[in-house]
Amino acid sequence: MALSSFRDACPTVKNILLLDSEGKRVAVKYYSDDWPTNNSKLAFEKALFTKTMKTNARTEAEITMFDNYIIVYKFIQDLHFFVTGGDDENELILSAVLQGFFDSVALLLRNNVDKREALENLDLIFLCLDEIVERGMILETDANVIAGKVAVNSMDPAAPLSEQTISQALATAREHLTRTLFQ
């Protein structure tokens, strides 16, 4: 029996999607060549969204099989979070990635999780995705650690004192920034 017929030696994430209540992209990240073009990505998102939109995935993460992929997902307000893996992937590992993404976004948006907040802090969402998975390989699933890394080194105990003050100053600046930026 060929080795290739067994599951990937390492858990792999195929994509992470954050869509709005109409299935439009808020932020997406693909780690696999399964969808080579933007159109194939959009088609996947649309089909997935249509398939899952009527389910209730608000209290517990839900799961479905679709196109030979395993997808775990969770909704809050008008945001739909998805994590996709191969059809042989350990469902619970994917679910841990989803939970990490979901909770760290909630931390970063200070529990005001909806599309508008997400778009206003899109830089944080992008950084968050960047800290969770690197090219399909899981980097971190603990929401506190992820959010800590994204919120600039404010949680890094090793950071020198001068940097701490900078980060505090930055937090103040950021507050000012979000207030004025998008008006």
Place this chain on the structure above:
Amino acid sequence: MAQPLVKKDDDRDDEAEYSPFMGIEKGAVLQEARVFNDPQLDPRRCSQVITKLLYLLNQGETFTKVEATEVFFAVTKLFQSRDVGLRRMLYLMIKELSPSADEVIIVTSSLMKDMNSKTDMYRANAIRVLCRITDGVLLTQIERYLKQAIVDKNPVVASAALVSGIHLLQTNPEVVKRWSNEVQEAVQSRAALVQFHALALLHQIRQNDRLAVSKLVTSLTRGTVRSPLAQCLLIRYTSQVIRESASNSQGDRPFYDFLEGCLRHKAEMVIFEAARAITELSGVTSRELTPAITVLQLFLSSSKPVLRFAAVRTLNKVAMTHPMAVTNCNIDMESLISDQNRSIATLAITTLLKTGNESSVDRLMKQITNFMSDIADEFKIVVVEAIRSLCLKFPLKYRALMNFLSNILREEGGFEYKKAIVDSIVILIRDIPDAKESGLLHLCEFIEDCEFTYLSTQILHFLGIEGPKTSDPSKYIRYIYNRVHLENATVRAAAVSTLAKFGAMVDSLKPRVFVLLRRCLFDSDDEVRDRATLYLNTLGGDGEVVETDKDVKEFLFGALEIPLVNLETSLRNYVASEEAFDINSVPKEVKSQPLAEKKAPGKKQPTGLGAPPAAPPSTVDAYEKLLSSIPELASLGKPFKSSAPTELTEAETEYAVNVVKHIYDRHVVFQYNCTNTIPEQLLEEVSVVVDSSDAEEFSFVLSKPLRSLPYDSPGQTFVVFEKPEGVPAVGKFSNTLKFIVKEVDPNTGEADEDGVDDEYQLEELEVVSADYMQKVGVSNFRNAWESLDADLERVDEYGLGPRESLAEAVNAVISLLGMQPCEGTEVVASNSRSHTCLLSGVFIGNVRVLARLQFGLTGPKEVAMKLAVKSEDIAVSDAIHEIVASG
């Protein structure tokens, strides 16, 4: 620790569709990106512009090469800023732009500086960015830093280096392999994720070294692995080691205790990974299975859908091979039928269908009927397939199951779903004789109101074959003739053919069929009229009650024994040529199929109404053309079979030679394809001297040398042997290549006048029994099998001895016989303990041969086989057994 991360403004816009990116436009944003060039950088504004650029890319916008380069150069200016937040966005932007090699150089020094920064966050990110965009040359420059980073005390830095290493291993394995010591040290890290990443990298570095992987697993399963993710990896590696060492173990399985111990781990993902690994052990015993099934059963009643799904999906797979082991969970499964998540409900149902016993079928069917109305087609198909296999398992229950199928056939549904139902009914009709009449009537009713032309025609064809054999064929006529009135031309034509079959088979119906066929002569469609005319003429007898000719029956019912692809090729040639078309000239050989088709995971598709497998174009034509162009060989007639080329030399030797064996009734022709790979040589008078002392039944006839063999232009030389007519003689032949070498001046390309005799030893070649067998498939094995007399059958049993796996044994027998596997039966389900394989072929002398092979595991790795062979000639049936007995 938790500081306010980001402050929000509280007064919200009432506008519902408000978006900070509303009306965003690429051109404008690219203009905005000029702020990156300001001498006084405004970090906030720059961050904002980068976010906009990332937003555009994320929405699927693309930058042209020029635009991307411009943005990249502008972005690199931002390294001047000491703003931490901006630096992070800068890293993201560089990764998104994936700069080209000459652009990378611009940022290399900045990134290397960051890589050695005191700030851990800079170091970690710089490593990830640099490794993403780096090439081999750069990598050797930074290798030293990466090795240090792997053992860095900060886990984020270590993980960044390790994950980058995993990706770099694909492109620069030789570099990454030098990091083994550091990686090994990182495996012992106290940080959970570092351990996970280190273990993943270490395994990838050593994955081709079985012994090393085995050592790794042995040492780690004894120690403590902290991270659940790392533990999952370890379980996967352990199963791999178990798989590879399985062949020689008796008694307790190594590492089973470790897997079982993981079932008590505190993390659910580890428990599940271990349970799944145990269920997938090859040849798993029920004692080994029990603890795994127990934890999965607990998951079934979890409040988390993901857990329930994972458990039921695994149990579903177990139920295919060990249905008894899963029956304990049946009560939990039944409650899952009403699960909100329809994927879980479907998996539960299909599992129950596999594990259920005969007495529970009726109750189960009732539950399913309610369930079917509210699931999507794709789930329904899964259920239908499960019901089909249940029915084959409990033939006595066919009535309930057939009723169920006919009920759902009447309901709304798409083509794939209806096709699955029809296929199932057809298979039940074929396999359960009692179900035939009711099944046919269900199909008749279905075509009364069927919107799918394909299904209507397929059913009509099937009716034509099965209907006349029933006790009262006349009752089907009405349904068929109704089609002639009410349907489109394609269905009408199919109905006409079906009517003709009834007329041919049932003599008493002939006059009435004639009346109906005559009416079809006035149809508006050409094809329908032509068919009606054709059948009226072939059936003959002017509608009297007479017996139908054997030829006519053959014409009406005979299967097309030619692969459609071959027919297509021949017809294409015919269109281009002047010669008349002769169906007998079409080659029947099915060329080996590319494996791509088989790649799709999932179960093998049972062939319902399916057509014979299509084959790619063959090389048979090319051989035939070549052979008939040589006078000495053309006189031998047409080859019965041409083998695939066998290499007689190692790769990359001076002369590359392979041989194709052409088998004739009384002769064997070896075609040696030679290639001269030395530019400075010209070979002349090339021939192969064949020693046939180990092949007694063969006698040398002639050898046809190759006049000249220049560099890199392949040529052929032939050797002909005679053998007793019709006898599948076998033997070994040793070969020596003989030729005259002439030096060639590389400048002028001219060869020397004088040459030197030389020879070159080639590998042996062998004529085996499989060479006398053509791979010719049949469209319906069962029908073909039954059409041959029972007294032409020879059955015997063989012990095949220890084998690596069942699949390996099956493949060995298939290639020994050289026959065409039918109906996808060459694929052996993993973990199965028995397998039936159907083979078909044509033996030398144009004798059709069918074989039914039943394999079973009789002990650890011991395979036994029961072989039943039928052929048109009993002597051939015996010959097949001899081949197996001596093989």
